[in-house]
Amino acid sequence: MDVCLSSEQQPGRLQEGLGSPDGWFEAEETPQKDGTRGPAGDFNNIEPSLQSLQKFVPADYASYTQEYYQFAGEKIVVQESIESYGAVVWPGATALCQYLEEHTEELNLQDAKTLEIGAGPGLVSIVASILGAQVTATDLPDVLGNLQYNLLKNTLQRATHLPEVKELVWGEGLERNFPKATFYYDYVLASDVVYHHYCLDKLLSTMVYLCHPGTVLLWANKFRFSTDYEFLDKFKQVFDTTLLAEFPESSVKIFKGTLKWD
Numbered sequence: 580m581d582v583c584l585s586s587e588q589q590p591g592r593l594q595e596g597l598g599s600p601d602g603w604f605e606a607e608e609t610p611q612k613d614g615t616r617g618p619a620g621d622f623n624n625i626e627p628s629l630q631s632l633q634k635f636v637p638a639d640y641a642s643y644t645q646e647y648y649q650f651a652g653e654k655i656v657v658q659e660s661i662e663s664y665g666a667v668v669w670p671g672a673t674a675l676c677q678y679l680e681e682h683t684e685e686l687n688l689q690d691a692k693t694l695e696i697g698a699g700p701g702l703v704s705i706v707a708s709i710l711g712a713q714v715t716a717t718d719l720p721d722v723l724g725n726l727q728y729n730l731l732k733n734t735l736q737r738a739t740h741l742p743e744v745k746e747l748v749w750g751e752g753l754e755r756n757f758p759k760a761t762f763y764y765d766y767v768l769a770s771d772v773v774y775h776h777y778c779l780d781k782l783l784s785t786m787v788y789l790c791h792p793g794t795v796l797l798w799a800n801k802f803r804f805s806t807d808y809e810f811l812d813k814f815k816q817v818f819d820t821t822l823l824a825e826f827p828e829s830s831v832k833i834f835k836g837t838l839k840w841d
Contacts, residue, residue: 635744637724638663648702650676651683651709655733657700658725665722668702671771674831675799676706678824688712690740691765694789696747696782697772701729707768708738715764717747750781753788763791770799773810783810787817787838796836801829 640660646668648655660666679686689711695704698716708714708730718726727744734742745756767789772782790796796818800807811834814820818836825832 635724635727637728638666638721640666648673648676650680650702650706653709653733653737655702655705657702657705657729657733659700660725663722665697665699665718666725668700669771670801670826670829670831671799672699672702674824674826674829674833675703675768675770675797678797678799678833679703679706679710683710686766688766692763693766693768694764696749696767696769696785696789698726701726701733701742703768703770704730704742705733707766708734708740708742711739712766713740714742715745716742717745719748720746747785749778749785753785757789759788759791762789764789764794767794767796768798769796771801772798773800773807775804775806779806779810779813783813783817786814786836790818790836790838792838792840794838796838797823797833798836799831799833801831803830 637658638660640662642662643658643660646657646659648657648668657668658666659668679688688707691712692715693707693712694715694717695707696717698704698718699722701716704714704716704726716726716730723744723746730742730744747756767786769786773779786796786798798814802808814834814836817839819839821835823833823835
């Protein structure tokens with residue numbers, strides 16, 4: 580995958596600056612229930628129920644940056660590190676955020692039960708939450724701390740529904756962790772989850788598993804390799820597929836998929 584991304588290739592990106600993961604919410608202030616603002620790192624001002632959600636610790640990478648984005652009328656600050664693919668916002672994510680923002684009324688995300696596959700540092704889940712969705716952000720265990728950090732930093736006092744963070748290893752423990760009898764999603768979101776790796780069959784089976792009749796899967800991807808197009812061919816075999824948008828400058832395409840039913 581691309582390690583260095585230019586800001587011109589990413590809609591919604593504002594600027595870049597150095598940051599550090601030295602705890603939670605030190606750099607900013609958080610609005611309180613009474614309308615005042617207090618230090619964002621002051622846990623006495625955060626509801627106990629929110630503190631209980633902080634169960635993952637960000638990975639101890641040598642360096643982080645704070646990247647700035649503008650979506651849904653909000654400035655979003657995302658902690659990223661190029662030391663992990665899962666701690667970087669890729670072009671598909673910014674394109675999908677732009678699409679969600681521009682089609683809010685059409686998608687009707689308000690209160691929609693939404694799961695993101697491979698949420699990474701969480702930009703798409705943040706935007707979906709601000710737009711009103713009930714979001715479950717998922718990824719591999721090693722990136723969940725940074726994901727949770729970014730979600731809480733950007734959705735407290737901004738989102739009707741506080742996002743949930745859950746571990747999801749593609750193709751593993753799906754019925755145990757996401758039983759079909761209990762979990763239903765209006766939307767499944769995925770961005771830049773397809774590239775040159777060896778888990779594409781497990782990714783597709785996970786996408787299929789998480790979709791019910793009526794679930795809409797929105798998948799954004801920068802097409803880099805022949806394997807990306809091979810995955811798209813397999814995707815079309817199991818999903819009724821519509822190309823929603825293209826971003827030629829970044830080679831990103833956004834597809835809508837609804838599962839085919841016999």
